[in-house]
Amino acid sequence: MEKPKYSKVDRIIHWAIAISLLLLLITIFLRLTWMNKYNMAAIIQDYLRDTDQVLSQDQRIALAKKIRQPMWDWHIYIGYVLVGLFSIRFLLPAFGYMALQNPFSKNLSQKVKFQRWVYLVFYACIIVSLVTGLLIVLGPKELKKPMEGIHVLGVYYLVAYIVIHLAGVLTAEFTAEKGIISRMVSGSKAED
Ligand code: HEM
Secondary structure (H helix, E strand, C coil): CCCCCCCHHHHHHHHHHHHHHHHHHHHHHHHHCCCCHHHHHHHHHHHHHHCCCCCCHHHHHHHHHHHHHHHHHHHHHHHHHHHHHHHHHHHHHHHCCCCCCCCCCCCCCHHHHHHHHHHHHHHHHHHHHHHHHHHHHHCCHHHHHHHHHHHCCHHHHHHHHHHHHHHHHHHHHHCCCCCHHHHHHHCCCCCC
């Protein structure tokens, strides 16, 4: 059976989104771990104690946030890039590329139905993340707190999606769809 060939447009958008999401995940990971404001405030506190200086906890946190800011700016830059990439991705079906797959179509196997649902739920979550992210940065002040409450939950679906997607692609590569990974890299058809 001839396996689908991914066009240049499909592959460029796929890898641009994949790399951007991984970079975005690194910024989130850094913020939750090494660059966590409380961890950094504690390091500042240790230094101040050793050198007989004093700052309040609020001042230490403010300093920690300032140190973290240049790293965190990248979350926002990558966020804008993702807004652009997903806008293109959602417009592409109108030009005959990357059609969105309907999970309600008839005669689908359970596996294909599941795959289509995963994509649909992922896209819905991505749209929520992008819109809430934009509203935090560009929206009215009174929306900032509620939008942050929703936006920060994004890490859960993002990690879950990456795990499911990689597991699915690897399983396909080693079972029914040999060559799927190289097709997404080079676009060539798999040799059966
Ligand atoms: C797929 C898209 C996105 C995902 C999955 C995502 C995920 C996240 C997560 C998990 C956090 C919380 C980090 C933490 O508290 O440790 C966060 C915070 C933030 N994101 Fe995003 N983000 C996305 C897109 C965007 C976009 C498009 C923007 C704006 C252009 C943006 C701006 C922000 C800002 C300003 C914060 C800090 C909120 C705060 O101070 O609590 N994000 N994001």
